[in-house]
Amino acid sequence: MSIITRPWGRLTLAGKIMLPLVALLVLLTVLLLVGFASGALPFLLGLGGQLVGDNIDIARFAAAATALLLFTVPTAFVIILMEMKLIAFVNLRVGPNRQGPWGILSSTLHGFKVLAKEDFTPTGVDVPVFTLAPVVTYLGAVMTIMVIPFAPGLFGLDMNIALLYFFAVAGLGVIGLMMAGWSSFNKYSLLGGLRAAAGIISYEIPLILAVVGVVMLAGTMSLNQIVANQAGTFADWYVFQQPLGLIIFFIAAAAETGRTPFDLNEADSEIVAGFATEYSGMRFGFFFFAEYVNLFIMSALTTTLFLGGWNAPLDAQPVLDFFNVTLNTALDPGALGMGLLFLVALGPPLLILLFTLPIWMLKSDWSFLKSLVVGFLLFNLVVMLFVGIWAYMTFPFVAGLFWFMAKTFTLVALFVIMRGTLPRVRMDQLMGFAWKWLISAALLNLLITAAAIVVLRDPSMPWN
Amino acid sequence: MTPLWYVLGFAFAGVSFVFLTIGLSWLLSHRTKGDRHKGLPYESGIDTFGDTWGRFGLSFYIYALLFVAFDIEVIFILLWALVFGDLLLGGFVAMLLFVGILELGLGYAWRKGVLTWK
Numbered sequence A: 001m002s003i004i005t006r007p008w009g010r011l012t013l014a015g016k017i018m019l020p021l022v023a024l025l026v027l028l029t030v031l032l033l034v035g036f037a038s039g040a041l042p043f044l045l046g047l048g049g050q051l052v053g054d055n056i057d058i059a060r061f062a063a064a065a066t067a068l069l070l071f072t073v074p075t076a077f078v079i080i081l082m083e084m085k086l087i088a089f090v091n092l093r094v095g096p097n098r099q100g101p102w103g104i105l106s107s108t109l110h111g112f113k114v115l116a117k118e119d120f121t122p123t124g125v126d127v128p129v130f131t132l133a134p135v136v137t138y139l140g141a142v143m144t145i146m147v148i149p150f151a152p153g154l155f156g157l158d159m160n161i162a163l164l165y166f167f168a169v170a171g172l173g174v175i176g177l178m179m180a181g182w183s184s185f186n187k188y189s190l191l192g193g194l195r196a197a198a199g200i201i202s203y204e205i206p207l208i209l210a211v212v213g214v215v216m217l218a219g220t221m222s223l224n225q226i227v228a229n230q231a232g233t234f235a236d237w238y239v240f241q242q243p244l245g246l247i248i249f250f251i252a253a254a255a256e257t258g259r260t261p262f263d264l265n266e267a268d269s270e271i272v273a274g275f276a277t278e279y280s281g282m283r284f285g286f287f288f289f290a291e292y293v294n295l296f297i298m299s300a301l302t303t304t305l306f307l308g309g310w311n312a313p314l315d316a317q318p319v320l321d322f323f324n325v326t327l328n329t330a331l332d333p334g335a336l337g338m339g340l341l342f343l344v345a346l347g348p349p350l351l352i353l354l355f356t357l358p359i360w361m362l363k364s365d366w367s368f369l370k371s372l373v374v375g376f377l378l379f380n381l382v383v384m385l386f387v388g389i390w391a392y393m394t395f396p397f398v399a400g401l402f403w404f405m406a407k408t409f410t411l412v413a414l415f416v417i418m419r420g421t422l423p424r425v426r427m428d429q430l431m432g433f434a435w436k437w438l439i440s441a442a443l444l445n446l447l448i449t450a451a452a453i454v455v456l457r458d459p460s461m462p463w464n
Numbered sequence B: 001m002t003p004l005w006y007v008l009g010f011a012f013a014g015v016s017f018v019f020l021t022i023g024l025s026w027l028l029s030h031r032t033k034g035d036r037h038k039g040l041p042y043e044s045g046i047d048t049f050g051d052t053w054g055r056f057g058l059s060f061y062i063y064a065l066l067f068v069a070f071d072i073e074v075i076f077i078l079l080w081a082l083v084f085g086d087l088l089l090g091g092f093v094a095m096l097l098f099v100g101i102l103e104l105g106l107g108y109a110w111r112k113g114v115l116t117w118k
Helices: A005-009 A013-038 A040-054 A056-090 A106-115 A127-147 A162-170 A172-183 A187-218 A223-229 A243-256 A281-306 A317-322 A338-362 A368-394 A396-421 A427-457 B003-028 B059-082 B089-111
Strands: A149-151
Touching: A013 A040, A040 A056, A056 A106, A056 A127, A056 A281, A056 A396, A056 B003, A106 A281, A106 B003, A127 A162, A127 A172, A127 A281, A127 B003, A149 A223, A149 A396, A162 A172, A162 A187, A162 A223, A162 A281, A162 B059, A172 A187, A172 A281, A187 A223, A187 A243, A187 A281, A187 A427, A187 B059, A223 A281, A243 A281, A243 A396, A243 A427, A281 A396, A281 B003, A338 A368, A368 A396, A427 B059, A427 B089, B059 B089
Parallel strands: none
Antiparallel strands: none
């Protein structure tokens, strides 16, 4: 037991929640008092403002990097929960249903559980390589998120070689897996690491070859530009010009992220847990984390390249014009005058009561307090829905983010259902499929696309 | 700032994120030394036997060699695809020759049975 966990274990649940809060508040109060009394805080704030103002590029970059890194955490939790519930649905089970309503907190709690587990280093391992392996794997997964365009104006970095950068950095992940397999001093780990290396490098070639068709059509490798090229209706998406490319890319992406049916590198019925056998605690957690971030990133890249990125499938404006509807989303709260005050003061309680009363009357065995809580939650949901709709119509980046996430998570769900339905392939099938069939199909796709572009655009053709 | 600095900065941020989380986990978790058997590699309950960092299948090496050849091909193809809109027919014929030679190599490897996992 460490110095922190022993007294911690003796606390009750309420104490575990209250103690950090109280300690934090006391610390903050003391710091603020001392800071203001000595005049150091205003001085430091001024200095900090000056510093940020002088280095606005670096400050903006730091904020964006932190946001992107923290964004991966809830994404992984949501995908893990999706996996648990969807595979349960496929298997006709209930799935996790204890932590929170419908078990929605279970993946988050699992994550925090891993944080509190013992991080053990076995005796025979190569310690520096063993410790660095999860870092390299996670870095290979997360650094690619920089170039993904989430919405108009919402991306990490717009590079003209974004696609090349993506594949170059994604290749880093396999080095981490090999490091883990080699340093673990375990035969299963070594086998898992080697399988991961062989599988991932083999599928990397069809993965990149499938994208070449899109690069030819778009004439650029900047992901923002590729998304901009697909603007319009859903018929402008590259999936309709590159259907074979999408299928090859999707299969190769499943192998690249180590998903069933290609999860030979951690096949638990053959080689324990593959490269992760000797890992425990947070270092194991980061392998797991990297896998789900990878899954999200691959789905996001598929969306960006083939499914139009953040473009909506249909533009709503012609429909609105047809029915002669004009949406007025410009809100002016000041125009209400004193009415605003009454609205803010009386609106929420009245609405909450409006939601509460039917529940209280219909559910006769519920206490009024319970119905009030449910009514309050319903009220919040409705308000969030309305604010969301208003934001969707007012800000283009909210609409873009909505469509991007909807498409990406549909693809993630497809990967998850694949895991629930398909059996694992053998090693020789895995390698043979990549080298004999996928590469040939990708080259065929390349040939057809190039020939079509030549026939349609070349000025030496008689019909052009 | 050039994109390179952004990339390096983001890599630095990522590494710090991982190490901060591992450090937090080090503070929160318990640690015990355990006996001799706790440190042994887990090989399904049997004590480890023989050399771990020894020899392994040659097939991995052959696939890695093939991968290097094709990965370099892919880099050339990507650059060619980028300017394909200007090259058109000439570029198409040139790339057909280039890919054709590589495909001959792949066909040779296939014929020799390299692509069959042994």
